Amino acid sequence: MADTFLDSTELVLNMGPQHPSTHGVLRVIVKLDGERVIGTECVIGYLHRGVEKIGENRTYQQFAPYVDRMDYVASVSNGLGYCLAVEKLIGVEVPPRAQAVRVILTELNRIASHLVWLGTHALDVGALTPLFYTFREREDILNIYEKYCGARLTTHAFRIGGLQYELYEGFEDEVRAVCDTILPKIDEYEQLLTGNRIWVGRLKGVGILTAEECKQYGVTGPMLRAAGVKWDLRKAQPYSGYEQYDFEIPVGQNGDTFDRYIVRLEEMRQSVRIIRQAVDRIPDGPIMGKVPKVIKPPVGEVYVSIEAPKGELGYYIVSDGSTQPYRVRVRPPSFVNLQALDKMARGALVADLVAIIGTIDIVLGEVDR
Amino acid sequence: MPEEQKADGKPVQRAAPPGGKPASPAAPKAPAAMAVTPWESDITGMLKQQFGDQISEFSTYLGQNFLIARPDAVVPILEFLKLEADFDYLVDVTAVDYPKQPERFELVYILYSFARNERIRVKTRIPEGYKPQSATSVHLTANWLEREVFDMFGIEFAGHPDLRRILMPEEWEGYPLRKDHAITEQDTRWVKENLGIESGQ
Known part of the structure; x- marks a missing residue:
């Protein structure tokens, strides 16, 4: 009976690219021994649009809307990173009022992004209900974006040098109202999940990545913090005036899926803290710095990175002195973090793979660019 | 949709911003160095x-x-x-x-x-x-x-x-981010074989 198929222990399973729990068009080829994962391979690129090439063929201003389409659930963060990079390249100072508004919108975006993550992650693991709640709260944030700049998802909220639009009447009150509603809602999510035996059983000890492994794989963001590394670019290398705000960097201990959940929930609370401080003291003044009509940076290069909801999002821009970037490189957190999937999944059960993909918080638009 | 239709294989010319003046002359004198x-x-x-x-x-x-x-x-x-x-x-x-x-x-x-x-x-x-x-x-x-x-x-x-x-797909030919690869250029053979169409544009 030695050569019958019943003896073969290894099974190759194809997950995706159209699979509801892969958060887009991720294809994972999984090698299984019974229910154990003995190896994975990610096949990516289905959403590759050549964003970096497009950047070389557009002027600096023209390229700004494109970056929103990478991590589309955190488009404001993408835009902030790009604007900061170009501003550094041309040496433009952003007025304090614009900086405060940028912080508010970016932190709202962090909450929105984490809400999408929480809802879909819980859905993957089998908890259907939180999805409806998180998307309900996210709606309030998207409504603010819609009122502010007319778009809900790919907002293009910022411009190089500051902001295009002045705040609308009642902006501050609406932002405060969102802050007031979201905090008790986060407690509600915790009531639903944190003490839930199934949730804890599915998440605790799954997909462990130690601090050392995170550094080796270049993993940043909540995943790194869940492993106990207190590192956040908003604190380490503050930008847009983050040094003025009082907030904590939540960290975990075990570096597992459960700790990442706790860290992200706490990050939402910290974002609320930042927003409340910022909205109480939006300075008066102009919203746009002195930016020339035609942006022609001197020959040079710059690397600027920000703490996006998913990790370190960097832009490396090379200028040859013309109106278009000579090279725009995007350092995407999702792409780099996804590389650690194989490390986390080996030895896990096939059902845990779904939890592990969810915990990375990938957006395929950013992985593939 | 593509704004710059160019013959395949031609070096990418820096396009003028639409509606504006033509971009600064493409032929560079000795390019300025980075002021380091x-x-x-x-x-x-x-x-x-x-x-x-x-x-x-x-x-x-x-x-x-x-x-x-x-x-x-x-x-x-x-x-x-x-x-x-x-x-x-x-x-x-x-x-x-x-x-x-x-x-x-x-x-x-x-x-x-x-x-x-x-x-x-x-x-x-x-x-x-x-x-x-x-x-x-x-x-x-x-x-x-x-x-x-x-x-x-x-x-x-x-x-x-x-x-x-x-x-990119594994059998794709060409390296998209090289400067001599025009933005509209593609591996037409791959597109035809795998998508069954003449052009992906």
Whole structure:
């Protein structure tokens, strides 16, 4: 009976690219021994649009809307990173009022992004209900974006040098109202999940990545913090005036899926803290710095990175002195973090793979660019 | 939809911004150099002592430090910085294409140190066909990053454990981020065989 198929222990399973729990068009080829994962391979690129090439063929201003389409659930963060990079390249100072508004919108975006993550992650693991709640709260944030700049998802909220639009009447009150509603809602999510035996059983000890492994794989963001590394670019290398705000960097201990959940929930609370401080003291003044009509940076290069909801999002821009970037490189957190999937999944059960993909918080638009 | 229809294979001309004046003349006089200032610190001292003339330049531009090294010295430098100066996080690996220059590609490695809260860029220049050493032995994260550089620029890394295309299809021909690859250019054979259409545009 030695050569019958019943003896073969290894099974190759194809997950995706159209699979509801892969958060887009991720294809994972999984090698299984019974229910154990003995190896994975990610096949990516289905959403590759050549964003970096497009950047070389557009002027600096023209390229700004494109970056929103990478991590589309955190488009404001993408835009902030790009604007900061170009501003550094041309040496433009952003007025304090614009900086405060940028912080508010970016932190709202962090909450929105984490809400999408929480809802879909819980859905993957089998908890259907939180999805409806998180998307309900996210709606309030998207409504603010819609009122502010007319778009809900790919907002293009910022411009190089500051902001295009002045705040609308009642902006501050609406932002405060969102802050007031979201905090008790986060407690509600915790009531639903944190003490839930199934949730804890599915998440605790799954997909462990130690601090050392995170550094080796270049993993940043909540995943790194869940492993106990207190590192956040908003604190380490503050930008847009983050040094003025009082907030904590939540960290975990075990570096597992459960700790990442706790860290992200706490990050939402910290974002609320930042927003409340910022909205109480939006300075008066102009919203746009002195930016020339035609942006022609001197020959040079710059690397600027920000703490996006998913990790370190960097832009490396090379200028040859013309109106278009000579090279725009995007350092995407999702792409780099996804590389650690194989490390986390080996030895896990096939059902845990779904939890592990969810915990990375990938957006395929950013992985593939 | 495509705004710049160009014959395949032609070098990319910098397009004028639509509706505006034509962009500055494309034919450059000698291109201006980057206005850098020299960079001196304890790290440059250590590196000079260890690597001598393998590193040709230590510079700062806009407050950001970088060094330019010979290609075969890059991986030893990354390892030295990791072990001796705590630069334990390889942020990014990428390349820039200068087709008119004899050493066509510039490879850029961005490093960060958690202990020092400091960034360094390690840069090197390589001609076409040169196979730089892979950094995967020092930083595991280099695996996918180098695959992307290979995919987009056709730079092969020696000693890479799994050098395949990562974003483009595996049988695709052409390296999209090279400057002589026009933005509308594509592997028409692949598109026809796999999608059954004449053009993906």
